[in-house]
Amino acid sequence: MLKSFADYIAFSTLGLVPGSRFGEALDFFIYDTLKIFLLLTTIIYVVAIIRTSFPPEKTKCMLSHKREYVGNVLAALLGIVTPFCSCSAVPLFIGFVESGVPLGVTFSFLISSPMVNEVALIMLWGLFGWKIALIYIGTGLVVAIVAGIVIGKLKMEKYVQDYVWEMQVGTAEIVQLSFREKLRYAGTYTRDLLKKIWPYVVVGVGLGAFIHGYVPEDFLVRWAGPGNPFAVPIAVALGVPLYSNAAGVIPIVHALMEKGMAIGTVLAFMMAVTALSLPEAIILKNVLKNRLLAVFFGIVATAIICVGYLFNAIL
């Protein structure tokens, strides 16, 4: 239905010729923009309602004194539903470790929470289909669980800033919201988030449409196809500075895949965009000493690169 609406606008109303470069690019742009905004509005709203039942204070209680393995799996799963913003990373980290959540389990949460987020999922689902979206969730969880377990095994507690262990943490009363308040919260949350990301989506889809219409097929096969062993690490390195623009990056990546970028490289790039970022590193430096920060980045980057090679080899 959306497709015929886009065709109608581009070819009937504006009178562009089907098959012409500009006509195809504009048709693509209208269709993708409509589809993505519909999906974004619905899913962000639903996820926001679910999230009101999982405040971080409750997640903390569920994870405290959990053993490794079980704790890491649970932390990665809770990372999907617990709301997280990198500006809250410091109080969240201190709250977790102070209440007895093991360090490795805390990291599983910190990795999964931004990486397996609803915006990335909707964009992947809308543009690449549900299979790729599911593969992304699955491998994202595995990366968070494995990286958390490895950090736990390395016994790096002494590389947490010393003041963290001496902090006195109070217990906040968890404010229970009524169902109406939950709906209202979800409404405001959806509106604010859309307000923040819509320009990135429009620019991203616009660039994607341009690539779709104007860049020759097979353009990237040589550079980013499965044959280039350096494509995955380079994609990961490029992903780090692009933080928080998942909404704008995915449409571009989608168009690049049509031109020959391999799927494993696409997944690795997406994960690097969401999970690793310089602003987050600067924030986490408040609670982590350099060595642990470097280990954290190193392990997550390695895990993401492995995911990239794996999917390039099997898909």
Added chain:
Amino acid sequence: MKIEVLGTGCATCKTLYENVKKAVEESGKVADVVKVEEIPKIMAYGVMSTPALVVDGHVKFSGKVASVAEIMGIL
């Protein structure tokens, strides 16, 4: 009445602070509005997601920006 806005200085925390000031003004109540940015003070309330609103030592909500009308309902 003592109102504290807890937050480490991100954009959302500033928005909440402005909304609280407006709400106090409109309601005509006498209140002391302060912005708390120090991590130890924030942690002492057990708050893990910022921004958060504390009225007379009680955490009213955390992890969201409330509208002026909503805050007036709390005061």
